[in-house]
Amino acid sequence: MSRASMVMTSESQVYVFDGFTLDVGRRSLSRGNEDVVLGSRALDLLIALVEQAGEVLSRDHLVSRVWPSTFVEESSLRVHVAALRKALDDSATGRRYIANVPGRGYSFVGQVSRQRRGSAASPAEVERSMLPPLAGRESTLATLATMLQRCPVVSIVGPAGMGKTSTAQRALALNAPGFSRGARWVDLSQVRGGGVVAHVSGALGWPGADLPRLIPTLRDTDLLLVLDNCEHVLEEAAALAEAIAAQAPRLRLICTSREPLNVAGEHVLRLEPLAAAPGTVRTLAEALQSPAVALFVERARAASDNVVFDDTDVPDLRELCRQLDGVPLALELAAWRMPAVGLKGLLARPDDWLLLLTRGRRGAQLRHQSLRAAIDWSYGLLDDLERRVLRSLAVFDAPFSLTSAVAVVERSPDTASIEDAVLRLVDKSLLQPCPQGCELDDGTCYRLLNTTRLYAVERLAELPDDGGVRARHALELQRLAGRPSAMAAAAM
Template identity: 40%
Template sequence: MNSFTNLNSDAVLQFGPYALHLRQRLILNGDRPLRMGGRALDILQVLVQRAGTVVSKDELIALVWPTSVVEEINLRVHIAALRRALGDGQDAQRYIVNIPQRGYSFIAAVQRVPACSLASIETVQKPQHNLPARLTPVTGRDSIVGSLVRQLPVRRFMTLVGPGGIGKTTVALRVAELLLQHYQDGVWVDLAAIDDPAMVVDQLTRALELEVGTTLDTLKQRHALLVLDNCEHLHERCRTLVEDLLKSAPRLSILVTSREPLNALGESVLRLPPLAVPPASGLHSVAEAMGYSAVQLFVSRARARQQGFALREQDLKVVGEICRRLDGLPLAIELAAAQIDALALVGVQAQLDNCFQLLSHGRRTAVPRHQTLKAALDWSFEQLSPLEQTVLQRLAVFKMAFTLDAAVGVLGCAALLPDRVVEVVESLALKSLLSLEQGGGLSRYRFLNTTRAYALEKLEHSGELRAFEMRYARYISRTRWTSSGQVALQLVE
């Protein structure tokens, strides 16, 4: 939620035995944190800040779900959850009442006090966190968020893996928000801006607000959740740090986001898939289209950009193609939807063949490598070795999924022996630049459309595009002549 002007205020709103900390997005009953979902907390904040007045249902929905299409039943479900959290039966009615035909009102007395004056609250061990404010709703990730929330306290160390723009940071932040009620402390460390592995511990020390010279031994007794975001370029240092912390701090859980696993002891890896996209066979209704999370995201972002935007039946084919061509990649879909006011739907669709021009308009509030799709891919490409860069570019001549044998057949030469080709292709898959598909007894590798377009552009600039297109054509021709059925095993649409 991003509609409240004083979301980052240090003030605390007190009512009854409760204290609502605005900055921390935390509500305490005495010194005990309440179990409360993010939406219920958003609703509570609106009602408490407008205590004594009636807030209409439409206004509540607009404030809490600013860019989503939400039915009134959703609001009622969260109000019910909020009442349960504040006390069962008659106790709940002391706080939130329903005004028929008008909306909801918070009727308890509310006192607004600066956080620094709450000495009694500050002296108890209440949950602390430095989680960044989430600016947009999370779309299409309920299942994987729920899985992480359930598993992380038990497994203690999980790595969320996926390509740039897939939404790893967004998912990790939502998981951390939901787990705040389970841990005494929540610590978020963004490593995106750090290039020197020696600075990792310093960044963590700052996030923990420790004095200079203090060691990380302070984590030994903490029941804490540590989120290490964007670890791929500091792979080795993060691996040793995580292993050391898990050994020395038995009550610590660690959630890592990276474009490849850390390969550390005790690591559980969860790959973040793209959003669900509609089939090429077509859609028959708006309701059917809105069942796909990629379409939900596109529509919500388009509506935020263009007032009055609504998905119509005549738009279904175009929107479906946009979502498919952008691989269900959240960053790409958001950036495409941001062009809706300038290009309209047909214009966005027409620009898909030149996707990097279309997706070059960035999000100025994001870190540089998340501002545009090209910036995200540049970041991944620059982390590769020269050989990995070369192989990635040359593989772009494959228009469909390919086997390792096919990769060797097209790329293999005296300077790049078959074993080396296999090793590099597998490495690119680990780094989330290729996706691995299993089926029919074969392993196949496939580009995301956006990644292939990027690699193909690099290959063209290298001057090797024509040569490898010819090698690809010769390989396909040779395979067909060798066995009429073999091509179906080598290359699959």
């Protein structure tokens, strides 16, 4: 199929977001089976915003689209934006679709998919051609596709910035054609407690349905449903997933979360860091075969035409990808800083990465625009003990055992509670188990990603006993120095 034949004219275009369907050719907006009444100017304004969703459109641009040959006051634009918000926004969940960017204009911030009118695909199917390539996730997507054939619920789990949403988007696009009802994408990031079922039912065209009424409507539905960002509403998402798994055998559910739902029928797919180039690689062409280097180089070149790499940069590229742990968000943010500070500048400031790596895509969710915001989101979901444990573990700059973790957290006889908190941090993707074969004498070892550790170091100062933590860490290092670890013994 030629590129030209893949391009759809705006007149045949249908846009779908959270249960709304905007048909440009028919000039209609509906939600489920109900029409949403809008004035002609408000509809023109919505079309202009949705066509360029995620971009900030200036007031002059919008006025020229909606009133092409008429002089209008800026207040007229504000009136029509207010009318759109009244028609679209959900006061129950706090969901808003049109953002005002002071001094710049307006942006449509909903998750939009598009379809040609009359297509056999579901209105919520995301066009494959619109999605960026996913470096290093080919085998993950193949595994996920296999899981969907036999598992009612697949949870994509991983740390902040590991690419869970991007992987789910690609999985939806690749697998939706295999379902007679296509696919639906539901973003839960703005949903507050108690609103999950209402949000999902509205997106599926059954506004107001509670769980007992929603599940029967899905019982014989051959549909792929994606619930993105489940971690802050985990109990509600889990209840919905368990009901779907038990009572809707033809429906398949993909959830993205920083921890598993822990429900019957769930299979967990943990996203691993992108692989960096091995030490044997010498040329840039060879290094670009590793997904971490390929992602960084591609994003850095996109950030500026002046960014050029050659074979002499390979050691620095490899080291940067290693220090950023192959985390896609960290690599993208670092790439955007390349034109300003250079490759060696990035490597020279690892202790400042939380400050340095703050510029992301403006259309992205706020917590995906900086490393600090991404980890803040996870940290805010922890209980008091989990936070204290995470901050204490910042003293480790190398892998450590569960025994060592307990030893540095606090002088307390309640070892079981601390051990449980450590394991919960593993579940929540804030602590990483070391690969098989890296066990310490005390058993399985764990580590903090470098960016997570920098965040935890900052938070450690908030502990009234931070000096005691460091002292206990020194004592633990002395204890370990008295006997070589299994890894050290193997290296001798």
